[in-house]
Structures are given as structure tokens and as C-alpha cells.
Amino acid sequence: MATPDGRTYGGGFGRIRESLPSTLSVVSVLLAVVLLSPVAWVLLRAGEVESGRAASLLLDPDTLQIVVNSLLLVGVVTGGSLLVGVPLAILTVQTDLPFRRFWTVVAALPLVIPSYIGAFAFVSAFGPRGVLQGILAPLGVERIPAMFGLSGTAVVLTLFTYPYVYITTRAALLSFDGTVIEAARTLNHNRREAFWRVTLPQIKPGIAAGALLVALYTLSDFGTPQIMRYDVFTRMIFVEYSNFNRGFAALLSVLLLVLTLGILVWEARVSASREGAHVSTTGHRAGRVPLGKWTVPALLFCAGVAFLGLVVPVGVLVMWLFRPSPGYAAGGFEFQFAYAWNSVFVAGAAALAAVLVALPIAYLSARGDSWFSSLPERATYVGYAMPGVVLGLSLVFLGLKYASGIYRTLGLLVFAYVVRFVPQAVGTLESSVLQVDPKHVEAARSMGDAPVRSFRRVVLPQVTPGVFAGGALVFLTTMKELPATLLLRPAGFETFVTYIWQVQEQGYYGQAAVPALVLVGVSALSMLVILRGSSDVT
Amino acid sequence: MSRNEPPEPEPVSERATTDATGASVLELDGVTREFGAESAVTDLSLSVRRGELLTLLGPSGCGKTTTLRLVAGLDEPTAGTVTIGGDVLAGNGRFVPPEKRDVGLVFQNFALFPHLDVAGNIAFGLRGTDHGEERVDELLELVGLTEHRGKMPSQLSGGQQQRVALARSLAPEPAVLLLDEPFSNLDVRLRVEMREEVRGILKAAGVTAVSVTHDQEEALSISDRVAIMNDGRIEQLGQPEVVFENPESRFVASFLGRASFLTGRVRGDVVETQLGTLPTDNINGPVEAYDGARIDVLVRPDDLAAVPTAESTADGHVVNRQYNGPAFIYRVELRNSEAVRCHHNHVETFEHGQPVAVDIVADHPLAWYPTE
Missing domain, CATH: 3.40.50.300 (P-loop containing nucleotide triphosphate hydrolases)
Known part of the structure; x- marks a missing residue:
């Protein structure tokens, strides 16, 4: 039997559905409402702006410029990611590229570098007095153009988000039935023709899924455009808020949410029209295409991407470690161990809270049998799609206007993290609940266990790995979250991220090297968790 | 071999x-x-x-x-x-x-292009030909799928998918x-x-x-x-x-077939087996060169018939039976512990362990091979 979202459950003949206690539904719905509430605060605040003024603000040429800039950036970054990610996926899956396994891993690695750290590495590397100029000075290079504005933002975001496209395209290629290529070849198509007429149409959904992630990330990223000084929504929302134009900031936030929604709707329509694609077949993988004379260009391409996406940022950070810089001399920005503890503490609290919130929602979604039961799970993704700046701002509004007691408290900060990252925990938990054979619960029930007792004795032990994986993911992503942390942290509360941000703003790049490298390590860990989780599933 | x-x-x-x-x-x-x-x-x-x-x-x-x-x-x-x-x-x-x-190839899993409809699949190999549309109609008619031309492969039954695969490979002649x-x-x-x-x-x-x-x-x-x-x-x-x-x-x-082998020894113009002597006329081809040697005679279930008999006259015992609706295949273990299979109409039922005589009822010469 299949649920509305297409999941099929095992178990053949007339299986009795495990009846879920209604308290589970009630709790899940309440949690979902609370997780969705930030949308309301932004809307309420935007609604306070007097309508005439709102109209003139929204129709202002500056606003239009922000919209154009944002869309331009999304377009360029998404396009760039496709141009980098798709060929890399094809090279590593379908050709005899030398050192294929090595490139397979390397191509995904830029994802572990938080884009704002990448941005600040690039800014400090390029430019007239940048690191690169310093290295190349003996060769007589006196000027290297700075990376700012659209080009700088687009280059950096492309380099650190193309792995989304690479990973989803790769997955599509791997699950793709290679015999259809052979079928095309016996029907008088050569390799290239077969690629355009057979492979590409079928991996399109995978490519589109990656492109959607890139587009959403680009739209919501705050650190990169802020560092590169490119006026897009996130940066302008932050600027307007900092200048106490809170109404305008709220209006821009609503506009950004509408834009995000637009992208999601567009994607949903694209994926609805791919009916018939992705028929699961039991074929074998396509044979590898010999690259021949293209081997060297292909290797240069892979190496070039790896150089820009990995070697440059990590190299710059490492160089700061060893390079005497004015930053170290500058007082007042000494890194304190307490910052690290603060990071770990809030991230741990967020992880714990997220798992507790995710458990009922994931269980209901995995085991419920109506469209209604997956509703709370779907709702959690709204917070995920919400740019961090917007979320931060909405909770600021909440604190200022309705609940001054919680404004700038750790509780509110942790709540923001939960809203943003709980879908990661819901996702991992749901897949581990789905792996528990419902017959085990039925067996426990038939032996006299009440529902809650059978859950505790049968399900919980089996989903424990999922609980830990989900918690770990939330922990690690919280560690590197930037915009909501900046907006919501209690006064004087510094973490890795806020510290990096401050020294970066002041230009004391050297100071940021250690915490930035730590965050890169943390990201790498979260990637390991994801990879381990996905290999458990298969 | x-x-x-x-x-x-x-x-x-x-x-x-x-x-x-x-x-x-x-x-x-x-x-x-x-x-x-x-x-x-x-x-x-x-x-x-x-x-x-x-x-x-x-x-x-x-x-x-x-x-x-x-x-x-x-x-x-x-x-x-x-x-x-x-x-x-x-x-x-x-x-x-x-x-x-x-060369055309029909794949084991049919390998239909999931993103193309039936007509699109059949027309796939017909690029650049002038009569593509006509040829598709012709093939749809040949495989009897004319009214399914607009369907996607996932909407077809297994048999229909196979016919599309066949038509697709036949299209470029x-x-x-x-x-x-x-x-x-x-x-x-x-x-x-x-x-x-x-x-x-x-x-x-x-x-x-x-x-x-x-x-x-x-x-x-x-x-x-x-x-x-x-x-x-x-x-x-x-x-x-x-x-x-x-x-x-x-x-x-x-x-081929559910073959059993019956070992025997050639003695002049007969072969001595567990089921009695078999004239060499009844086996396939000249066997003179093997006089005195052991050979294996190929017996398929329809070459043999089991007859219930007393323990003293039995060739062996029924040890297993397979029922497939119209018929039974009985496995009989002979006294020298060789096993043979006998084909019987579904009304002839024997019990497990029942002693039986086994007759060779083949109406064609039996193939044989020198014992390895």
C-alpha cells in the first residue's frame, strides 16, 4: 500500500495499521505551529508599515535594484554551478578519468567550506595588497584585481555551492539504467547523440534538484554578499535593520520570502511534469566512456576547480597561521577559549531541542496513514527555506514587540536554530523509523504491550542511531550558522562565528585563521555524518 | 566431457x-x-x-x-x-x-526510454528517415498497440512493454x-x-x-x-x-528434459541394467565397440512407467513425487540406489515408499554415453 506521498510500506495481506495515539498528532501539530510562527512575526511587522509608505518603498528604484541584483546573482550562480557540477558528475561517473575515486571525493569537498569563510579567504587573497600579490610580488606582479560585487559574490558562491548539483547529478547518474544507452546505440545513435537524447532527459530531475538547492542557498546567503559588498536582499535587510529602518527591513523580508516561495513553486511544477522519468529498472551501469585525447583537458578542469574551491581558501587560512600580520599585533581581538565553549554549548542545546521536537513529528509522518500525518513534517521545511536573516529579524520583532522577556536570551537563539535546522533531524529520524519493520511493533502489541510501551521497547532502540545522527547534524550546522546568530545573540555572547565575523569586518584576517579552520573541520564532520547516514540507508 | x-x-x-x-x-x-x-x-x-x-x-x-x-x-x-x-x-x-x-537488440529488461511515449520509443531509431510516422504506425499495428501510442512506458503492462521494445528494434529494419x-x-x-x-x-x-x-x-x-x-x-x-x-x-x-541416467553393461546384443535387459536395437546407434563396457542410458520421465508390485519383485521404491496438475513425476530409488523419474497421468497415484517395478516404455531409441 502506498501513502499519498508515494512511499510504499512492506507487508502484504491486510496488515492491521498500528493505531497512533491521537496525542501524538496533537503534539506534532502544536510543534509545527510554533515552528511556523516566525513567518507571522515578519508579516505582522511588515503590516505595521503604513500602506502608502510601503508602496513607495517597494516601488523605489533602490528596491527594484535589490530585486534585480538578487535574481541576477541567483541566475549566475545557478548557471555556474550547473556548468561546473554536471560535467564533474559525468566525468567521475561515466568516464575513465584517471584517479576517478580521488576526484569523486575532492569534487564534493568545497561544500565543507562555509561560504562566508570562503568569501573572506578570497577577499584576503585577491586585491591589490592581498595574499596572492604578496606571493607573486617577486615575479613582478604589483596588482591583482579585487574581488567584489557581483563577480566576486558569484564566483565564491558558485565555488562553494556547485557540489549540490554535483552530488544530485551524480546520484541520478548512478541510479540511471545503463542499458538504455546501449539500447540507443543499437538504434543507431553514437555516444554523444545517446547522451543528449537519452541520458540528459533522464538525469534532468536530479540536476534540477541540485539547482534548486543552489538557488535557495544563494538567495538566503548573507555572509558572502555582505563581505563582497553586493546589494542583495539578505545584505540590505541587515543594513536596513542596522540603520533602524525596521519596517523597510520587514518589507524586504516579506519580498524575499515571496521570491523563495516562487522558486519552490516553480521547482514543484517542474518536478510534477517529469512524470514517467525515474522508472526504476534493474539494469546495469553504463560502461565507462574512454576520454582519449580529452583526458588532459578533463584533468585540468577537475584540478582547476579543486584548486579554486579547496586549495585557495584552505591555503589562505593556513598561511594566515604562519604569516606575521598586523592582525596579531592588534589588541582587543584576542580569541578567548570561552568563545569555543559558547559555540559548543548553544549548538549542543539546539541539537537536543531539535531531536526532541523532531521525534514526534518524524514518527507521525513515517507511520501515519493519511495526508494529514505528514503535514507537520512538511511544515518544518518552511523554517529551513527561510533565510537566516529573515528568521533572525522575525524573532527580533517577536522579542521587541510581544515578548521582551525573551529578547536577546539564549533561549530565543536556540529556538531560532531549531526552526532552521529541525528538518535535518526530522529527515534522519524519519528514515530510521521507516526502516523499523512495523511488524515488530505489531508483534510487541500482540504480546501485550501498550502503544507507548511498545514504542519504547521496540522502536526507540532501533532508531537510536538515527537520533544521534540527526542530533549531530543539527549540532554541526548550528556551529557555523551566521546571520541568526549575529541578530539574536545575547549582548557580549561571542562564538566562533561572531568572532570570525568581527575580526573579518575589522580586517584582522590573521585572527580568524584558527576559528575558521576549526569551522571547516566541523563542516567536514557534518558531511561525514550525512555520508554515513546515507550509506546506512542503502 | x-x-x-x-x-x-x-x-x-x-x-x-x-x-x-x-x-x-x-x-x-x-x-x-x-x-x-x-x-x-x-x-x-x-x-x-x-x-x-x-x-x-x-x-x-x-x-x-x-x-x-x-x-x-x-x-x-x-x-x-x-x-x-x-x-x-x-x-x-x-x-x-x-x-x-x-543490428537491433531487445533487452532483457526492455530498456524502454522512460522519458518517451510509445510512439517516441518506436521512432527513436528512425531519425532522418522520411517515412518515420508511417513506419511507426506500421509497427504499432504489427505489435497490436495502435491505441497505446501516446502512453508512457510506466503505464504499460509487461507484455506491452515487450512489444514496444520489439517494435522499437524492428523499426530501423x-x-x-x-x-x-x-x-x-x-x-x-x-x-x-x-x-x-x-x-x-x-x-x-x-x-x-x-x-x-x-x-x-x-x-x-x-x-x-x-x-x-x-x-x-x-x-x-x-x-x-x-x-x-x-x-x-x-x-x-x-x-534438456528431466534426464536420468541408467547405468548398464553391454553384453553382446543386450544391455544389462537395473531394469532388466535392453536390446541394443533399442538404443541409439552402434554400440559394438563398447561390448563388455559400462554405459549410461538416458531415460527421461516419459520413457519410464512405474507399476505397483510386491516387495519381492520390485525394482525400487517411490521416494518423492511432484504434482504439477495434469501429471505426477515420481522419483523412484532403485535397489542400487540410482534414481530415475517416471511420468504419470494425474489419476495414477502412488504412495511414498510404495514398492514399484519400473518398465521402459520408450517408443524411440534411447541415447547413451560411455560411463565416465
């Missing part, structure tokens, strides 16, 4: 197939394909005539699918040549890619059509139905076809000729009934 030299049946290859024109379309000459140290196909030679349906039959891993892929150009032989219509496609330093071969385990993805009932239908379509299209299967019933029922393959080689090639009646090797004998 012991080949049975003396009982040479009538020269099989000369006994005509349905279309006796004899013009050979596809030739494999000394084809070998090695994967590392393993040899999947060894020195295989085969000639396929215009318009015939030839089936490569053998257990999994015998090299039959590799042979097919070598013909299609999806794989390259280590040695030997593949020739179609006189053109060398592989071997002698040449390798023609699949798209330039004029290939010189040779290859079918890789064409029925194995269908459920059992549909399989039997589709056999007749596919043979009908192939014959209507007049195409030369080579199919591959491990299902002997399928091979025997649809083919003009079958080639029994084992371990990368062809063991025997001929019309289905001839191969079935006169297996040239112990492997072919044991692979």
Missing part, C-alpha cells in the same frame, strides 16, 4: 529449417572473448541463415549473453571475426561501433535482431502467451533473429534452430526436436 562418437544422428545441419534458402546473414568465426584470465566465449563459430530464429540455450554463465553483445558491438571479441552480410564488423583489426552495425532473455521479465503465464506472439511478429517481419535464453521450453518452442551452449562453446546445434531426441553429449542430455 565425453562425446558420444558412434551414434551420429542424421546430419542435423542439412535438415532444412523453415526457410531453406540457406543464405547466411550472420557469421561468427572462431570468436573468443576473455575477461582477464577467464574466457567467457571460446572459439565459437556459428552461421545464422536469412529469416531464421536461432536460439542460444544454456545455463547462466555459459557465455550466451556475451555472444549476443559481441554481435551487437557492445563488446569487442578478443579473437575471431563477426560478419554480417559479408562485412566484417569485428576482428581483423576492425571494430564497427553498435550504431553503425544494422535491422539485418539481424538480437533478443536477450526476452521473456525472463514476464510472469509465467504471460511468458507462454508472448512466446507465440513474438514468434509470430518476427516471422511477419521476416527478420533474421538470434535469441538467448536459459529456459529450454522457451528455446524448443520458438526456435527454428537451437544451439546448446556450455562453458563458452556450442555443444550442439540443430532443430529443436532433433537436439532433444539425440543429445550428442551428456551435458546436452542432462540439460
